[in-house]
Amino acid sequence: MPMTLRLQGAQTLGTRTLMMMGWVTVTAYLAAAYLCYRAGRGGIGEQLPPRVARIWYGLAVLLLALGINKQLDLQLLIRDLGKFALDAFAWQGKRHLIQSIYIGLVACGGMAIVGLLAWWARGAWRTVGGAFAGCVFLLCFVVVRAGEPAASVVVPVA
Numbered sequence: 306m307p308m309t310l311r312l313q314g315a316q317t318l319g320t321r322t323l324m325m326m327g328w329v330t331v332t333a334y335l336a337a338a339y340l341c342y343r344a345g346r347g348g349i350g351e352q353l354p355p356r357v358a359r360i361w362y363g364l365a366v367l368l369l370a371l372g373i374n375k376q377l378d379l380q381l382l383i384r385d386l387g388k389f390a391l392d393a394f395a396w397q398g399k400r401h402l403i404q405s406i407y408i409g410l411v412a413c414g415g416m417a418i419v420g421l422l423a424w425w426a427r428g429a430w431r432t433v434g435g436a437f438a439g440c441v442f443l444l445c446f447v448v449v450r451a452g453e454p455a456a457s458v459v460v461p462v463a
Contacts, residue, residue: 327375334372341365341436357429360437367440371447380447408449415445 345361347353353361374380391397422437423430 331372331375334368334375338365338368338372341368354429356426357432360426360429360433364433364436364440367444371443374447411445411448415441 341361342365345353345358345365347358391400391403396403419438419441422441423434426433426437
């Protein structure tokens with residue numbers, strides 16, 4: 306007996322129509338990515354240490370990826386797959402427990418990443434620490450959003 310997955314209201318990747326605030330957010334991600342790239346190049350006549358430049362370039366790539374994700378909504382795909390797994394394995398009664406564990410792991414992972422980045426950027430933490438912390442919290446927000454419930458997911462079993 307085959308199982309089928311039907312997501313009511315689901316959208317195909319790349320076809321999502323953003324509202325005005327969504328486009329403002331995408332523009333902000335792209336502008337921030339560009340500014341991180343520029344910061345990595347240094348100012349006029351300023352030569353940044355290679356470690357600091359790599360940090361800024363890495364942040365630029367991260368923000369570019371978040372801008373792309375805002376358009377494609379990949380975290381919703383992850384969420385929908387998680388909901389499918391809940392129904393497929395009959396874990397629906399444990400959904401809140403699994404969701405709490407997921408969010409707790411994300412929070413712990415975010416704190417661990419901040420600590421790791423603090424150690425990695427130890428010589429440049431004063432310069433890039435705030436930007437790093439902001440990006441880590443932004444990533445955690447995106448991942449936690451993937452754990453939020455959706456009312457429009459239906460998984461019929463044929």
